[in-house]
Amino acid sequence: MIKRYLLVTKPGIIFGNLISVAGGFFLAAKGSVDLSLFLATVVGLSLIVASGCALNNCIDRDIDRKMERTKNRVTVTGAMSTKAAFTHGIVLGLIGFGMLYYWTNLVALGFAAFGFFIYVVVYSLYMKRNSVYGTLVGSFSGAVPPVVGYCAVTGNFDIGAAILLIMFSLWQMPHSYAIAIFRFKDYEAANIPVLPVAQGINKAKHHIVIYIVAFALATVMLALSGYVGYGYLVVACATSLWWLGMALSGYKSSTDDRLWARKVFVVSIVTITALSVMMAVDFQTPASQLDMLAYLG
Known part of the structure:
Protein backbone atom coordinates (compact mmCIF):
# COMPACT_ATOMS: atom_id res chain seq x y z
CA MET A 1 0.00 0.00 0.00
CA ILE A 2 2.80 2.41 0.93
CA LYS A 3 4.57 1.72 -2.37
CA ARG A 4 1.41 2.47 -4.37
CA TYR A 5 0.83 5.74 -2.58
CA LEU A 6 4.45 6.72 -3.15
CA LEU A 7 4.61 5.78 -6.83
CA VAL A 8 1.49 7.76 -7.75
CA THR A 9 3.29 10.95 -6.64
CA LYS A 10 6.19 10.45 -9.13
CA PRO A 11 9.14 10.51 -6.66
CA GLY A 12 11.67 11.33 -9.40
CA ILE A 13 9.93 14.61 -10.18
CA ILE A 14 9.72 15.46 -6.48
CA PHE A 15 13.46 14.88 -6.03
CA GLY A 16 14.30 17.06 -9.02
CA ASN A 17 12.22 19.88 -7.60
CA LEU A 18 13.91 19.51 -4.20
CA ILE A 19 17.23 20.50 -5.75
CA SER A 20 15.85 23.59 -7.45
CA VAL A 21 13.81 24.84 -4.49
CA ALA A 22 16.87 24.45 -2.26
CA GLY A 23 18.96 26.37 -4.80
CA GLY A 24 16.49 29.26 -4.82
CA PHE A 25 16.22 29.25 -1.02
CA PHE A 26 19.97 29.31 -0.37
CA LEU A 27 20.50 31.93 -3.08
CA ALA A 28 18.11 34.28 -1.27
CA ALA A 29 19.31 33.35 2.23
CA LYS A 30 22.93 34.32 1.41
CA GLY A 31 24.37 32.18 4.17
CA SER A 32 21.82 33.14 6.83
CA VAL A 33 19.67 30.02 6.81
CA ASP A 34 16.57 29.65 8.95
CA LEU A 35 16.47 25.86 9.24
CA SER A 36 12.81 25.65 10.26
CA LEU A 37 11.79 27.88 7.34
CA PHE A 38 13.91 25.83 4.97
CA LEU A 39 12.40 22.53 6.09
CA ALA A 40 8.86 23.92 5.96
CA THR A 41 9.44 25.29 2.44
CA VAL A 42 11.02 22.09 1.10
CA VAL A 43 8.50 19.73 2.70
CA GLY A 44 5.50 21.95 1.92
CA LEU A 45 6.40 22.40 -1.73
CA SER A 46 7.29 18.72 -2.10
CA LEU A 47 3.83 17.79 -0.87
CA ILE A 48 2.26 20.22 -3.35
CA VAL A 49 4.31 18.75 -6.20
CA ALA A 50 3.33 15.25 -5.05
CA SER A 51 -0.31 16.34 -5.01
CA GLY A 52 -0.10 17.69 -8.55
CA CYS A 53 1.55 14.50 -9.79
CA ALA A 54 -1.08 12.29 -8.15
CA LEU A 55 -3.89 14.34 -9.70
CA ASN A 56 -2.08 14.28 -13.05
CA ASN A 57 -2.02 10.48 -12.88
CA CYS A 58 -5.77 10.50 -12.37
CA ILE A 59 -6.30 12.79 -15.36
CA ASP A 60 -3.86 11.00 -17.68
CA ARG A 61 -4.84 7.40 -17.02
CA ASP A 62 -6.48 7.06 -20.46
CA ILE A 63 -3.39 8.20 -22.37
CA ASP A 64 -0.95 6.58 -19.95
CA ARG A 65 -2.19 3.13 -20.95
CA LYS A 66 -1.21 3.86 -24.56
CA MET A 67 2.40 4.72 -23.73
CA GLU A 68 5.08 2.12 -23.07
CA ARG A 69 6.71 4.29 -20.42
CA THR A 70 3.53 4.84 -18.39
CA LYS A 71 1.39 1.75 -19.02
CA ASN A 72 2.37 0.23 -15.67
CA ARG A 73 1.41 3.20 -13.52
CA VAL A 74 -0.78 2.21 -10.58
CA THR A 75 -3.74 4.23 -11.89
CA VAL A 76 -3.54 2.34 -15.19
CA THR A 77 -3.05 -1.20 -13.89
CA GLY A 78 -5.78 -0.79 -11.27
CA ALA A 79 -3.35 -1.31 -8.38
CA MET A 80 -4.72 1.98 -7.07
CA SER A 81 -8.21 3.27 -7.76
CA THR A 82 -8.75 6.70 -9.27
CA LYS A 83 -10.74 7.70 -6.19
CA ALA A 84 -7.90 6.71 -3.86
CA ALA A 85 -5.29 8.52 -5.98
CA PHE A 86 -7.47 11.62 -6.18
CA THR A 87 -8.12 11.67 -2.44
CA HIS A 88 -4.43 11.12 -1.77
CA GLY A 89 -3.54 14.04 -4.02
CA ILE A 90 -6.06 16.38 -2.38
CA VAL A 91 -4.86 15.51 1.14
CA LEU A 92 -1.20 16.04 0.19
CA GLY A 93 -2.06 19.36 -1.42
CA LEU A 94 -3.99 20.64 1.58
CA ILE A 95 -1.14 19.78 3.93
CA GLY A 96 1.47 21.29 1.61
CA PHE A 97 -0.39 24.54 1.06
CA GLY A 98 -1.15 24.70 4.78
CA MET A 99 2.55 24.43 5.61
CA LEU A 100 3.51 27.20 3.19
CA TYR A 101 0.70 29.40 4.48
CA TYR A 102 1.73 28.93 8.11
CA TRP A 103 5.52 29.05 7.83
CA THR A 104 6.36 31.12 4.74
CA ASN A 105 4.54 34.09 3.20
CA LEU A 106 1.81 34.95 0.73
CA VAL A 107 4.22 35.51 -2.17
CA ALA A 108 5.72 32.02 -1.87
CA LEU A 109 2.26 30.56 -1.35
CA GLY A 110 0.91 32.44 -4.36
CA PHE A 111 3.60 31.12 -6.69
CA TYR A 133 2.09 24.96 -26.99
CA GLY A 134 1.36 22.67 -24.06
CA THR A 135 5.07 22.30 -23.35
CA LEU A 136 5.50 26.07 -23.22
CA VAL A 137 2.60 26.53 -20.82
CA GLY A 138 3.73 23.63 -18.66
CA SER A 139 7.23 25.10 -18.43
CA PHE A 140 5.96 27.81 -16.10
CA SER A 141 4.85 25.26 -13.51
CA GLY A 142 8.23 23.54 -13.73
CA ALA A 143 9.97 26.87 -13.06
CA VAL A 144 8.02 27.63 -9.89
CA PRO A 145 10.00 25.62 -7.25
CA PRO A 146 13.17 27.78 -7.19
CA VAL A 147 11.01 30.91 -7.15
CA VAL A 148 9.04 29.58 -4.18
CA GLY A 149 12.29 28.79 -2.38
CA TYR A 150 13.63 32.27 -3.11
CA CYS A 151 10.44 34.12 -2.16
CA ALA A 152 10.06 32.10 1.04
CA VAL A 153 13.16 33.94 2.24
CA THR A 154 12.69 37.39 0.72
CA GLY A 155 8.92 37.72 0.91
CA ASN A 156 8.83 39.57 -2.40
CA PHE A 157 9.20 39.00 -6.13
CA ASP A 158 12.28 40.94 -7.21
CA ILE A 159 14.71 40.84 -10.14
CA GLY A 160 16.43 37.74 -8.77
CA ALA A 161 13.14 35.85 -8.58
CA ALA A 162 12.19 37.01 -12.08
CA ILE A 163 15.49 35.75 -13.51
CA LEU A 164 14.97 32.38 -11.81
CA LEU A 165 11.48 32.10 -13.29
CA ILE A 166 12.71 32.93 -16.79
CA MET A 167 15.81 30.76 -16.50
CA PHE A 168 14.04 27.62 -15.32
CA SER A 169 11.16 28.11 -17.78
CA LEU A 170 13.61 28.30 -20.67
CA TRP A 171 15.44 25.22 -19.39
CA GLN A 172 12.21 23.20 -19.41
CA MET A 173 11.75 23.58 -23.17
CA PRO A 174 14.80 21.77 -24.64
CA HIS A 175 14.66 19.32 -21.75
CA SER A 176 11.04 18.41 -22.57
CA TYR A 177 11.55 18.36 -26.34
CA ALA A 178 14.45 15.95 -25.90
CA ILE A 179 12.17 13.62 -23.94
CA ALA A 180 9.52 13.89 -26.64
CA ILE A 181 12.05 12.90 -29.30
CA PHE A 182 13.45 9.79 -27.62
CA ARG A 183 9.91 8.88 -26.50
CA PHE A 184 8.48 9.81 -29.90
CA LYS A 185 6.52 6.58 -30.40
CA ASP A 186 4.87 6.91 -26.99
CA TYR A 187 3.63 10.44 -27.65
CA GLU A 188 2.55 9.48 -31.15
CA ALA A 189 0.59 6.47 -29.87
CA ALA A 190 -1.17 8.63 -27.27
CA ASN A 191 -1.84 11.36 -29.87
CA ILE A 192 -0.18 14.03 -27.75
CA PRO A 193 0.68 17.05 -29.97
CA VAL A 194 4.19 17.77 -28.69
CA LEU A 195 6.35 19.65 -31.19
CA PRO A 196 8.39 16.67 -32.52
CA VAL A 197 5.19 14.72 -33.22
CA ALA A 198 3.07 17.62 -34.47
CA GLN A 199 5.64 19.46 -36.58
CA GLY A 200 8.61 17.13 -36.95
CA ILE A 201 11.87 16.30 -35.22
CA ASN A 202 13.92 18.71 -37.34
CA LYS A 203 11.84 21.67 -36.22
CA ALA A 204 12.14 20.47 -32.63
CA LYS A 205 15.93 20.44 -33.04
CA HIS A 206 15.86 24.09 -34.15
CA HIS A 207 13.78 25.02 -31.12
CA ILE A 208 16.08 23.11 -28.79
CA VAL A 209 19.09 25.12 -29.99
CA ILE A 210 17.23 28.44 -29.74
CA TYR A 211 15.97 27.76 -26.24
CA ILE A 212 19.40 26.64 -25.01
CA VAL A 213 20.91 29.92 -26.27
CA ALA A 214 18.15 31.88 -24.52
CA PHE A 215 18.68 29.83 -21.36
CA ALA A 216 22.42 30.53 -21.44
CA LEU A 217 21.76 34.28 -21.63
CA ALA A 218 19.33 34.07 -18.71
CA THR A 219 21.85 32.20 -16.55
CA VAL A 220 24.44 34.92 -17.18
CA MET A 221 21.93 37.60 -16.16
CA LEU A 222 21.85 36.15 -12.66
CA ALA A 223 25.57 36.90 -12.41
CA LEU A 224 25.42 40.29 -14.14
CA SER A 225 22.67 41.35 -11.74
CA GLY A 226 25.01 40.64 -8.84
CA TYR A 227 23.16 37.74 -7.23
CA VAL A 228 25.96 35.20 -7.77
CA GLY A 229 29.72 35.24 -8.17
CA TYR A 230 32.39 34.26 -10.66
CA GLY A 231 32.32 30.58 -9.74
CA TYR A 232 28.67 30.34 -10.74
CA LEU A 233 29.39 32.30 -13.93
CA VAL A 234 32.15 29.91 -14.98
CA VAL A 235 29.95 26.85 -14.36
CA ALA A 236 26.99 28.49 -16.13
CA CYS A 237 29.05 29.26 -19.23
CA ALA A 238 30.74 25.85 -19.29
CA THR A 239 27.56 23.80 -18.87
CA SER A 240 25.54 25.93 -21.29
CA LEU A 241 28.23 25.64 -23.98
CA TRP A 242 28.43 21.88 -23.39
CA TRP A 243 24.65 21.60 -23.71
CA LEU A 244 24.60 23.78 -26.81
CA GLY A 245 27.39 21.76 -28.42
CA MET A 246 25.48 18.56 -27.74
CA ALA A 247 22.34 20.09 -29.28
CA LEU A 248 24.19 21.25 -32.41
CA SER A 249 25.62 17.76 -32.91
CA GLY A 250 22.08 16.67 -33.73
CA TYR A 251 22.39 18.25 -37.18
CA LYS A 252 24.94 15.68 -38.33
CA SER A 253 23.56 13.45 -41.08
CA SER A 254 24.69 10.32 -39.25
CA THR A 255 22.84 11.24 -36.05
CA ASP A 256 20.66 8.66 -34.31
CA ASP A 257 17.91 11.02 -33.15
CA ARG A 258 16.80 8.89 -30.20
CA LEU A 259 20.33 8.43 -28.86
CA TRP A 260 21.14 12.10 -29.44
CA ALA A 261 17.98 13.21 -27.63
CA ARG A 262 18.85 11.04 -24.63
CA LYS A 263 22.26 12.72 -24.44
CA VAL A 264 20.66 16.17 -24.65
CA PHE A 265 18.30 15.13 -21.86
CA VAL A 266 21.13 13.88 -19.62
CA VAL A 267 23.18 17.04 -20.15
CA SER A 268 20.11 19.13 -19.31
CA ILE A 269 19.86 17.39 -15.93
CA VAL A 270 23.57 17.87 -15.23
CA THR A 271 23.34 21.54 -16.25
CA ILE A 272 20.39 22.52 -14.06
CA THR A 273 21.70 20.52 -11.11
CA ALA A 274 25.11 22.17 -11.33
CA LEU A 275 23.55 25.64 -11.53
CA SER A 276 21.22 24.96 -8.60
CA VAL A 277 24.19 23.90 -6.50
CA MET A 278 26.34 26.86 -7.57
CA MET A 279 23.64 29.45 -6.90
CA ALA A 280 23.30 27.94 -3.43
CA VAL A 281 27.00 28.19 -2.58
CA ASP A 282 28.24 31.15 -4.67
CA PHE A 283 25.61 33.70 -3.65
CA GLN A 284 26.29 37.43 -3.46
CA THR A 285 24.32 40.59 -2.79
CA PRO A 286 23.05 42.65 -5.73
CA ALA A 287 25.35 45.46 -4.56
CA SER A 288 28.22 43.56 -6.19
CA GLN A 289 26.68 44.18 -9.62
CA LEU A 290 28.88 47.22 -10.31
CA ASP A 291 32.00 45.26 -9.46
CA MET A 292 30.98 42.50 -11.86
CA LEU A 293 30.29 44.94 -14.69
CA ALA A 294 33.55 46.78 -14.08
CA TYR A 295 35.43 43.47 -14.18
CA LEU A 296 33.80 42.43 -17.45
CA GLY A 297 34.41 45.86 -18.90
Whole structure:
Protein backbone atom coordinates (compact mmCIF):
# COMPACT_ATOMS: atom_id res chain seq x y z
CA MET A 1 0.00 0.00 0.00
CA ILE A 2 2.80 2.41 0.93
CA LYS A 3 4.57 1.72 -2.37
CA ARG A 4 1.41 2.47 -4.37
CA TYR A 5 0.83 5.74 -2.58
CA LEU A 6 4.45 6.72 -3.15
CA LEU A 7 4.61 5.78 -6.83
CA VAL A 8 1.49 7.76 -7.75
CA THR A 9 3.29 10.95 -6.64
CA LYS A 10 6.19 10.45 -9.13
CA PRO A 11 9.14 10.51 -6.66
CA GLY A 12 11.67 11.33 -9.40
CA ILE A 13 9.93 14.61 -10.18
CA ILE A 14 9.72 15.46 -6.48
CA PHE A 15 13.46 14.88 -6.03
CA GLY A 16 14.30 17.06 -9.02
CA ASN A 17 12.22 19.88 -7.60
CA LEU A 18 13.91 19.51 -4.20
CA ILE A 19 17.23 20.50 -5.75
CA SER A 20 15.85 23.59 -7.45
CA VAL A 21 13.81 24.84 -4.49
CA ALA A 22 16.87 24.45 -2.26
CA GLY A 23 18.96 26.37 -4.80
CA GLY A 24 16.49 29.26 -4.82
CA PHE A 25 16.22 29.25 -1.02
CA PHE A 26 19.97 29.31 -0.37
CA LEU A 27 20.50 31.93 -3.08
CA ALA A 28 18.11 34.28 -1.27
CA ALA A 29 19.31 33.35 2.23
CA LYS A 30 22.93 34.32 1.41
CA GLY A 31 24.37 32.18 4.17
CA SER A 32 21.82 33.14 6.83
CA VAL A 33 19.67 30.02 6.81
CA ASP A 34 16.57 29.65 8.95
CA LEU A 35 16.47 25.86 9.24
CA SER A 36 12.81 25.65 10.26
CA LEU A 37 11.79 27.88 7.34
CA PHE A 38 13.91 25.83 4.97
CA LEU A 39 12.40 22.53 6.09
CA ALA A 40 8.86 23.92 5.96
CA THR A 41 9.44 25.29 2.44
CA VAL A 42 11.02 22.09 1.10
CA VAL A 43 8.50 19.73 2.70
CA GLY A 44 5.50 21.95 1.92
CA LEU A 45 6.40 22.40 -1.73
CA SER A 46 7.29 18.72 -2.10
CA LEU A 47 3.83 17.79 -0.87
CA ILE A 48 2.26 20.22 -3.35
CA VAL A 49 4.31 18.75 -6.20
CA ALA A 50 3.33 15.25 -5.05
CA SER A 51 -0.31 16.34 -5.01
CA GLY A 52 -0.10 17.69 -8.55
CA CYS A 53 1.55 14.50 -9.79
CA ALA A 54 -1.08 12.29 -8.15
CA LEU A 55 -3.89 14.34 -9.70
CA ASN A 56 -2.08 14.28 -13.05
CA ASN A 57 -2.02 10.48 -12.88
CA CYS A 58 -5.77 10.50 -12.37
CA ILE A 59 -6.30 12.79 -15.36
CA ASP A 60 -3.86 11.00 -17.68
CA ARG A 61 -4.84 7.40 -17.02
CA ASP A 62 -6.48 7.06 -20.46
CA ILE A 63 -3.39 8.20 -22.37
CA ASP A 64 -0.95 6.58 -19.95
CA ARG A 65 -2.19 3.13 -20.95
CA LYS A 66 -1.21 3.86 -24.56
CA MET A 67 2.40 4.72 -23.73
CA GLU A 68 5.08 2.12 -23.07
CA ARG A 69 6.71 4.29 -20.42
CA THR A 70 3.53 4.84 -18.39
CA LYS A 71 1.39 1.75 -19.02
CA ASN A 72 2.37 0.23 -15.67
CA ARG A 73 1.41 3.20 -13.52
CA VAL A 74 -0.78 2.21 -10.58
CA THR A 75 -3.74 4.23 -11.89
CA VAL A 76 -3.54 2.34 -15.19
CA THR A 77 -3.05 -1.20 -13.89
CA GLY A 78 -5.78 -0.79 -11.27
CA ALA A 79 -3.35 -1.31 -8.38
CA MET A 80 -4.72 1.98 -7.07
CA SER A 81 -8.21 3.27 -7.76
CA THR A 82 -8.75 6.70 -9.27
CA LYS A 83 -10.74 7.70 -6.19
CA ALA A 84 -7.90 6.71 -3.86
CA ALA A 85 -5.29 8.52 -5.98
CA PHE A 86 -7.47 11.62 -6.18
CA THR A 87 -8.12 11.67 -2.44
CA HIS A 88 -4.43 11.12 -1.77
CA GLY A 89 -3.54 14.04 -4.02
CA ILE A 90 -6.06 16.38 -2.38
CA VAL A 91 -4.86 15.51 1.14
CA LEU A 92 -1.20 16.04 0.19
CA GLY A 93 -2.06 19.36 -1.42
CA LEU A 94 -3.99 20.64 1.58
CA ILE A 95 -1.14 19.78 3.93
CA GLY A 96 1.47 21.29 1.61
CA PHE A 97 -0.39 24.54 1.06
CA GLY A 98 -1.15 24.70 4.78
CA MET A 99 2.55 24.43 5.61
CA LEU A 100 3.51 27.20 3.19
CA TYR A 101 0.70 29.40 4.48
CA TYR A 102 1.73 28.93 8.11
CA TRP A 103 5.52 29.05 7.83
CA THR A 104 6.36 31.12 4.74
CA ASN A 105 4.54 34.09 3.20
CA LEU A 106 1.81 34.95 0.73
CA VAL A 107 4.22 35.51 -2.17
CA ALA A 108 5.72 32.02 -1.87
CA LEU A 109 2.26 30.56 -1.35
CA GLY A 110 0.91 32.44 -4.36
CA PHE A 111 3.60 31.12 -6.69
CA ALA A 112 3.11 27.58 -5.42
CA ALA A 113 -0.63 27.91 -6.14
CA PHE A 114 0.15 29.38 -9.57
CA GLY A 115 2.40 26.44 -10.48
CA PHE A 116 -0.13 23.92 -9.18
CA PHE A 117 -2.98 25.49 -11.16
CA ILE A 118 -0.95 25.65 -14.38
CA TYR A 119 0.17 22.03 -14.10
CA VAL A 120 -3.06 20.37 -12.98
CA VAL A 121 -5.75 22.50 -14.60
CA VAL A 122 -4.31 24.32 -17.62
CA TYR A 123 -1.67 21.82 -18.73
CA SER A 124 -3.00 18.40 -17.68
CA LEU A 125 -6.68 18.98 -18.40
CA TYR A 126 -6.35 20.85 -21.68
CA MET A 127 -3.05 22.03 -23.18
CA LYS A 128 -1.19 18.71 -23.11
CA ARG A 129 -3.91 17.04 -25.16
CA ASN A 130 -4.88 19.84 -27.48
CA SER A 131 -2.02 22.18 -28.30
CA VAL A 132 1.57 22.13 -29.48
CA TYR A 133 2.09 24.96 -26.99
CA GLY A 134 1.36 22.67 -24.06
CA THR A 135 5.07 22.30 -23.35
CA LEU A 136 5.50 26.07 -23.22
CA VAL A 137 2.60 26.53 -20.82
CA GLY A 138 3.73 23.63 -18.66
CA SER A 139 7.23 25.10 -18.43
CA PHE A 140 5.96 27.81 -16.10
CA SER A 141 4.85 25.26 -13.51
CA GLY A 142 8.23 23.54 -13.73
CA ALA A 143 9.97 26.87 -13.06
CA VAL A 144 8.02 27.63 -9.89
CA PRO A 145 10.00 25.62 -7.25
CA PRO A 146 13.17 27.78 -7.19
CA VAL A 147 11.01 30.91 -7.15
CA VAL A 148 9.04 29.58 -4.18
CA GLY A 149 12.29 28.79 -2.38
CA TYR A 150 13.63 32.27 -3.11
CA CYS A 151 10.44 34.12 -2.16
CA ALA A 152 10.06 32.10 1.04
CA VAL A 153 13.16 33.94 2.24
CA THR A 154 12.69 37.39 0.72
CA GLY A 155 8.92 37.72 0.91
CA ASN A 156 8.83 39.57 -2.40
CA PHE A 157 9.20 39.00 -6.13
CA ASP A 158 12.28 40.94 -7.21
CA ILE A 159 14.71 40.84 -10.14
CA GLY A 160 16.43 37.74 -8.77
CA ALA A 161 13.14 35.85 -8.58
CA ALA A 162 12.19 37.01 -12.08
CA ILE A 163 15.49 35.75 -13.51
CA LEU A 164 14.97 32.38 -11.81
CA LEU A 165 11.48 32.10 -13.29
CA ILE A 166 12.71 32.93 -16.79
CA MET A 167 15.81 30.76 -16.50
CA PHE A 168 14.04 27.62 -15.32
CA SER A 169 11.16 28.11 -17.78
CA LEU A 170 13.61 28.30 -20.67
CA TRP A 171 15.44 25.22 -19.39
CA GLN A 172 12.21 23.20 -19.41
CA MET A 173 11.75 23.58 -23.17
CA PRO A 174 14.80 21.77 -24.64
CA HIS A 175 14.66 19.32 -21.75
CA SER A 176 11.04 18.41 -22.57
CA TYR A 177 11.55 18.36 -26.34
CA ALA A 178 14.45 15.95 -25.90
CA ILE A 179 12.17 13.62 -23.94
CA ALA A 180 9.52 13.89 -26.64
CA ILE A 181 12.05 12.90 -29.30
CA PHE A 182 13.45 9.79 -27.62
CA ARG A 183 9.91 8.88 -26.50
CA PHE A 184 8.48 9.81 -29.90
CA LYS A 185 6.52 6.58 -30.40
CA ASP A 186 4.87 6.91 -26.99
CA TYR A 187 3.63 10.44 -27.65
CA GLU A 188 2.55 9.48 -31.15
CA ALA A 189 0.59 6.47 -29.87
CA ALA A 190 -1.17 8.63 -27.27
CA ASN A 191 -1.84 11.36 -29.87
CA ILE A 192 -0.18 14.03 -27.75
CA PRO A 193 0.68 17.05 -29.97
CA VAL A 194 4.19 17.77 -28.69
CA LEU A 195 6.35 19.65 -31.19
CA PRO A 196 8.39 16.67 -32.52
CA VAL A 197 5.19 14.72 -33.22
CA ALA A 198 3.07 17.62 -34.47
CA GLN A 199 5.64 19.46 -36.58
CA GLY A 200 8.61 17.13 -36.95
CA ILE A 201 11.87 16.30 -35.22
CA ASN A 202 13.92 18.71 -37.34
CA LYS A 203 11.84 21.67 -36.22
CA ALA A 204 12.14 20.47 -32.63
CA LYS A 205 15.93 20.44 -33.04
CA HIS A 206 15.86 24.09 -34.15
CA HIS A 207 13.78 25.02 -31.12
CA ILE A 208 16.08 23.11 -28.79
CA VAL A 209 19.09 25.12 -29.99
CA ILE A 210 17.23 28.44 -29.74
CA TYR A 211 15.97 27.76 -26.24
CA ILE A 212 19.40 26.64 -25.01
CA VAL A 213 20.91 29.92 -26.27
CA ALA A 214 18.15 31.88 -24.52
CA PHE A 215 18.68 29.83 -21.36
CA ALA A 216 22.42 30.53 -21.44
CA LEU A 217 21.76 34.28 -21.63
CA ALA A 218 19.33 34.07 -18.71
CA THR A 219 21.85 32.20 -16.55
CA VAL A 220 24.44 34.92 -17.18
CA MET A 221 21.93 37.60 -16.16
CA LEU A 222 21.85 36.15 -12.66
CA ALA A 223 25.57 36.90 -12.41
CA LEU A 224 25.42 40.29 -14.14
CA SER A 225 22.67 41.35 -11.74
CA GLY A 226 25.01 40.64 -8.84
CA TYR A 227 23.16 37.74 -7.23
CA VAL A 228 25.96 35.20 -7.77
CA GLY A 229 29.72 35.24 -8.17
CA TYR A 230 32.39 34.26 -10.66
CA GLY A 231 32.32 30.58 -9.74
CA TYR A 232 28.67 30.34 -10.74
CA LEU A 233 29.39 32.30 -13.93
CA VAL A 234 32.15 29.91 -14.98
CA VAL A 235 29.95 26.85 -14.36
CA ALA A 236 26.99 28.49 -16.13
CA CYS A 237 29.05 29.26 -19.23
CA ALA A 238 30.74 25.85 -19.29
CA THR A 239 27.56 23.80 -18.87
CA SER A 240 25.54 25.93 -21.29
CA LEU A 241 28.23 25.64 -23.98
CA TRP A 242 28.43 21.88 -23.39
CA TRP A 243 24.65 21.60 -23.71
CA LEU A 244 24.60 23.78 -26.81
CA GLY A 245 27.39 21.76 -28.42
CA MET A 246 25.48 18.56 -27.74
CA ALA A 247 22.34 20.09 -29.28
CA LEU A 248 24.19 21.25 -32.41
CA SER A 249 25.62 17.76 -32.91
CA GLY A 250 22.08 16.67 -33.73
CA TYR A 251 22.39 18.25 -37.18
CA LYS A 252 24.94 15.68 -38.33
CA SER A 253 23.56 13.45 -41.08
CA SER A 254 24.69 10.32 -39.25
CA THR A 255 22.84 11.24 -36.05
CA ASP A 256 20.66 8.66 -34.31
CA ASP A 257 17.91 11.02 -33.15
CA ARG A 258 16.80 8.89 -30.20
CA LEU A 259 20.33 8.43 -28.86
CA TRP A 260 21.14 12.10 -29.44
CA ALA A 261 17.98 13.21 -27.63
CA ARG A 262 18.85 11.04 -24.63
CA LYS A 263 22.26 12.72 -24.44
CA VAL A 264 20.66 16.17 -24.65
CA PHE A 265 18.30 15.13 -21.86
CA VAL A 266 21.13 13.88 -19.62
CA VAL A 267 23.18 17.04 -20.15
CA SER A 268 20.11 19.13 -19.31
CA ILE A 269 19.86 17.39 -15.93
CA VAL A 270 23.57 17.87 -15.23
CA THR A 271 23.34 21.54 -16.25
CA ILE A 272 20.39 22.52 -14.06
CA THR A 273 21.70 20.52 -11.11
CA ALA A 274 25.11 22.17 -11.33
CA LEU A 275 23.55 25.64 -11.53
CA SER A 276 21.22 24.96 -8.60
CA VAL A 277 24.19 23.90 -6.50
CA MET A 278 26.34 26.86 -7.57
CA MET A 279 23.64 29.45 -6.90
CA ALA A 280 23.30 27.94 -3.43
CA VAL A 281 27.00 28.19 -2.58
CA ASP A 282 28.24 31.15 -4.67
CA PHE A 283 25.61 33.70 -3.65
CA GLN A 284 26.29 37.43 -3.46
CA THR A 285 24.32 40.59 -2.79
CA PRO A 286 23.05 42.65 -5.73
CA ALA A 287 25.35 45.46 -4.56
CA SER A 288 28.22 43.56 -6.19
CA GLN A 289 26.68 44.18 -9.62
CA LEU A 290 28.88 47.22 -10.31
CA ASP A 291 32.00 45.26 -9.46
CA MET A 292 30.98 42.50 -11.86
CA LEU A 293 30.29 44.94 -14.69
CA ALA A 294 33.55 46.78 -14.08
CA TYR A 295 35.43 43.47 -14.18
CA LEU A 296 33.80 42.43 -17.45
CA GLY A 297 34.41 45.86 -18.90
